[in-house]
Each structure stands twice: as C-alpha cells, then as structure tokens.
Amino acid sequence: MGNTLKTLLYDSFFKLIRKLTHLNLVTKLYEEELKSQIKNGPLPQHIALILDGNRRWSAKQGVDLRTGYLVGAEKLRDVLNWIYDLKIRVVTIYALSTENFKRSNEEIELLLSLFYEKLLEISSSNEFNKYNVKVKFIGRKNLLPSNLVKLMEKLERDTQRNNDFVLNIAIGYGGRQEIIDAIKKIVVSFSENRIKLDDINEQLVERYLYTSHLSYPDPDLIIRTSGEFRASNFLIWQSAYSEFFITDVLWPDFRKIDLYRAIRSFQGRKRRYGA
Numbered sequence: 127m128g129n130t131l132k133t134l135l136y137d138s139f140f141k142l143i144r145k146l147t148h149l150n151l152v153t154k155l156y157e158e159e160l161k162s163q164i165k166n167g168p169l170p171q172h173i174a175l176i177l178d179g180n181r182r183w184s185a186k187q188g189v190d191l192r193t194g195y196l197v198g199a200e201k202l203r204d205v206l207n208w209i210y211d212l213k214i215r216v217v218t219i220y221a222l223s224t225e226n227f228k229r230s231n232e233e234i235e236l237l238l239s240l241f242y243e244k245l246l247e248i249s250s251s252n253e254f255n256k257y258n259v260k261v262k263f264i265g266r267k268n269l270l271p272s273n274l275v276k277l278m279e280k281l282e283r284d285t286q287r288n289n290d291f292v293l294n295i296a297i298g299y300g301g302r303q304e305i306i307d308a309i310k311k312i313v314v315s316f317s318e319n320r321i322k323l324d325d326i327n328e329q330l331v332e333r334y335l336y337t338s339h340l341s342y343p344d345p346d347l348i349i350r351t352s353g354e355f356r357a358s359n360f361l362i363w364q365s366a367y368s369e370f371f372i373t374d375v376l377w378p379d380f381r382k383i384d385l386y387r388a389i390r391s392f393q394g395r396k397r398r399y400g401a
Contacts (some may be wrong), residue, residue, distance in 0.1 A: 153336040160386035167393035170346035172216035179352030179376030185289045197378040216292045224300035258290035263297030264336035299361030308334035
C-alpha cells in the first residue's frame with residue numbers, strides 16, 4: 127500500500143510538472159506570436175502606466191501590503207525592460223497621486239519608505255545609466271519627505287545626460303494640481319510683462335506643465351491594470367487624445383503578453399484626434 131501511494135503521488139507530481147511546463151510553453155509561444163504581430167506596426171512613442179491593484183493582489187494572495195508593493199516594484203522593473211526592448215522612448219508611471227495621501231498614515235509611511243528604499247537601490251546599482259535612461263520626477267515635491275526629495279534630485283542629476291529613454295515618475299502628482307500650478311506660473315509671467323494675453327495658447331500652456339522637458343509629452347497609449355475605467359486625475363491635459371487600454375490583470379500579475387496585447391489594440395485603432 128505504501129509503494130502504491132508513493133507511486134500515485136509521484137505520478138500526480140509529474141503530471142502537474144508537465145502541465146505547468148506546457149502552460150509556460152504555450153505562454154511563450156503566444157508571446158512570440160504577439161511580438162511578431164506588433165513589430166511591423168506603429169509603436170507608441172510614449173506609454174503611460176497606471177499601476178493599479180497592488181492592495182487587491184496582496185489581499186488575494188494573503189500577504190501583507192509591504193510584500194504586495196515590493197512585488198509590484200519588481201514587476202515595474204520587468205515591464206520597463208520589456209518596453210525598452212521595443213525601443214519605446216518615453217514612459218510615464220503613476221506612482222503616487224495627491225489623492226493617495228488620504229490613505230492611512232501607516233500606508234503612506236510604508237509607501238514613502240519603500241520608494242526611498244527602491245530608489246536608493248536603483249541609484250546604487252547605476253541601472254538607469256546602464257540603459258541610458260533619463261529619470262524625471264513630476265508632481266508636488268513639497269508633499270514628500272526631504273530625504274526622499276534629495277534622493278530624487280540626485281537621481282535626476284545622475285541621469286541628466288542620458289538620452290536613449292526618458293522615465294517620468296509621477297509621485298505626489300495630480301493632473302488638476304499640475305494645471306493649477308501652470309496657471310499660477312502663467313499669471314506671474316503675465317504680471318511681470320514676460321508674456322502678453324494673446325501669447326496664451328496651447329503651446330504656451332505646455333511650456334508651464336510638469337512635462338515641459340519632453341519633446342513628446344502626450345502619451346499615445348495609457349495602460350491601466352485592475353479593470354478600473356477611469357483616469358484618476360492622471361495627465362489630464364496630456365491625455366486629451368490618448369488611447370486607453372484597460373486590463374483586469376492586477377499590476378503584480380501583469381505579463382509581457384498583456385503589454386503586447388495593449389500595443390496590438392493600439393495599433394488596431396484609427397486615431398482621429400477629434401476630427
């Protein structure tokens with residue numbers, strides 16, 4: 127009986143291994159098929175990512191929030207590499223919104239400490255210089271602790287000469303707040319006679335936005351995970367004609383095939399820009 131039970135257990139184990147191997151093979155084949163479909167089509171020049179679902183993923187997996195956010199951070203590293211592999215030059219990620227500060231003090235402290243921890247790790251590894259990525263932080267820095275701001279500014283200085291890719295990290299960011307800040311700067315410029323009333327148009331407003339450093343500030347494609355159909359105060363001005371791709375996948379579970387499917391969907395759309 128003992129040997130029979132052992133044999134059954136072995137058989138069950140190897141059947142499971144074969145099944146998992148088969149699934150991994152199928153996924154890999156699907157990845158390659160999707161990549162072949164998108165490689166000759168128009169790729170977005172600027173992708174924006176709303177990283178949603180970390181908390182739900184943590185609850186689903188039965189792990190604490192710190193673990194969930196750490197898994198999400200590692201996923202971001204993977205996704206950026208996939209995007210850079212496609213030679214998509216500009217990426218903007220929604221890391222922490224102004225609204226997120228309404229969460230509990232414990233969660234905010236956790237998020238800010240993890241940001242610091244991860245940025246310090248990346249800064250020490252020289253990873254962005256290796257891939258020639260310029261890093262810019264957009265948002266209201268006055269909402270953030272001084273040690274985090276100093277590290278952010280150091281990372282910007284250390285990568286300012288890089289020119290293959292640009293990574294914008296929206297932290298302490300709100301789209302409406304960005305527009306308000308731009309209006310304030312425009313009013314000051316007007317009061318100091320540096321601009322005239324007739325100078326104020328779309329192009330001038332864009333010069334006062336957080337994304338003024340970009341030659342291509344408007345995202346072609348915005349990907350949001352976790353199935354929520356809303357912009358959540360993200361790039362309100364810049365996303366006027368962006369294409370949205372919403373996936374039910376929670377951010378830590380986001381896969382390469384999800385990225386490729388988003389790009390394939392983008393390529394299948396006719397962009398009319400309101401016309």
